[in-house]
């Protein structure tokens with residue numbers, strides 16, 4: 001995309017912005033050794049390997065980073081972090097990038113899923129796994145949801161048969177509004193810092 | 195031994211079997227579990243992508259603050275909860291973080307100074323209880339049962355070297371052996387199952403679980419056990435799909451390690467085998 005007219009757009013402001021995120025300082029510590037991509041769970045499906053994402057952040061390749069699927073495919077398995085000679089917590093950087101992409105309004109299934117999941121946390125204090133599937137389906141849009149439902153029909157039936165889908169939500173926490181107040185306060189404090 | 199118990203959301207749904215089996219096994223071993231009153235979701239690995247890392251850590255820390263009303267270690271039997279709570283707990287060693295987190299926690303009248311330990315079930319079993327005690331409670335030794343102990347990723351890797359080696363984990367195999375079972379060494383035993391991606395990208399999960407199941411099958415395992423609700427679900431529920439996609443016909447039951455313990459302890463009421471999609475009845479016939 002950024003190379004459409006043969007000119008790459010580099011944005012040093014983007015690099016600075018990532019450096020300022022919770023785990024941004026780690027981006028500076030990477031020595032580009034390439035160990036993380038060799039261990040990464042889903043490297044084969046990522047647009048850019050974890051190592052390359054770091055390189056692109058440093059280069060200020062904003063569009064390439066934010067539009068990539070890499071951070072959404074990070075499973076948070078911590079495998080790369082265990083082996084990184086510099087102790088870079090790659091998944092934490094990936095979470096920051098997901099957050100940044102969310103803020104920029106970039107959409108994908110995992111982002112939708114995260115939101116549905118988090119809404120439950122904010123509204124009930126706990127996640128009701130049965131409702132999660134339903135609400136996620138609604139967010140996907142009816143066409144996509146039906147397609148997914150068709151593909152996953154057998155799995156759904158098995159889960160249902162074996163009582164793996166909780167039909168009735170267990171009770172949430174006593175006062176979810178207090179939890180939301182904590183999050184609001186924490187968000188404000190995090191902004192103050194940045 | 196007394197612990198503050200953090201069950202996590204899966205205990206109320208897809209991982210209910212783990213919840214009941216753990217309570218029963220704990221009782222048999224004399225482990226006292228006090229559920230943390232009014233615990234909230236730890237936020238898993240996705241909350242931070244929605245609200246940012248600091249707020250997400252504070253959400254997790256609310257549970258630590260609730261637990262701090264008692265002096266006991268916190269125990270959890272979910273890999274993801276362990277990773278999130280454990281990492282949040284470590285942050286409290288930083289004065290600046292502690293101070294800021296407490297300003298936020300105050301909104302719910304809570305405070306935490308970082309004095310507790312967050313422990314994983316395998317850590318407690320292998321290191322606090324010990325294999326001798328685990329073995330002593332066995333009523334029906336699992337002699338001849340070949341068990342693939344799938345530890346997954348987060349339980350050993352997120353808190354890197356906290357209780358086990360992340361590359362060559364051994365805590366679960368020790369437990370399996372103490373039950374009289376035969377732990378098998380197999381390929382991909384700590385490879386990620388892709389966790390919660392099962393819902394947003396099931397194709398990816400199906401491709402990821404197949405080599406894990408295959409590794410266990412090739413090593414001659416009768417069953418797979420795991421400590422983690424997401425691992426259990428992905429390996430069990432998606433096994434049929436993986437078979438279809440890769441032209442295999444594996445029928446490897448996937449149990450929680452707590453269920454295996456309940457089996458060896460003769461706690462037939464708390465086994466929860468009905469939750470298993472791949473039926474374990476045949477493989478476990480001699481013990482049921």
Ligand code: SF4
Nearest residue numbers: 030031033034036084
């Ligand atoms: S393993 Fe660490 S230092 Fe090496 S490329 Fe990856 S993040 Fe950078």
Ligand code: SF4
Nearest residue numbers: 040074075077078080
């Ligand atoms: S934590 Fe993410 S980037 Fe690192 S190995 Fe796992 S999936 Fe790959």
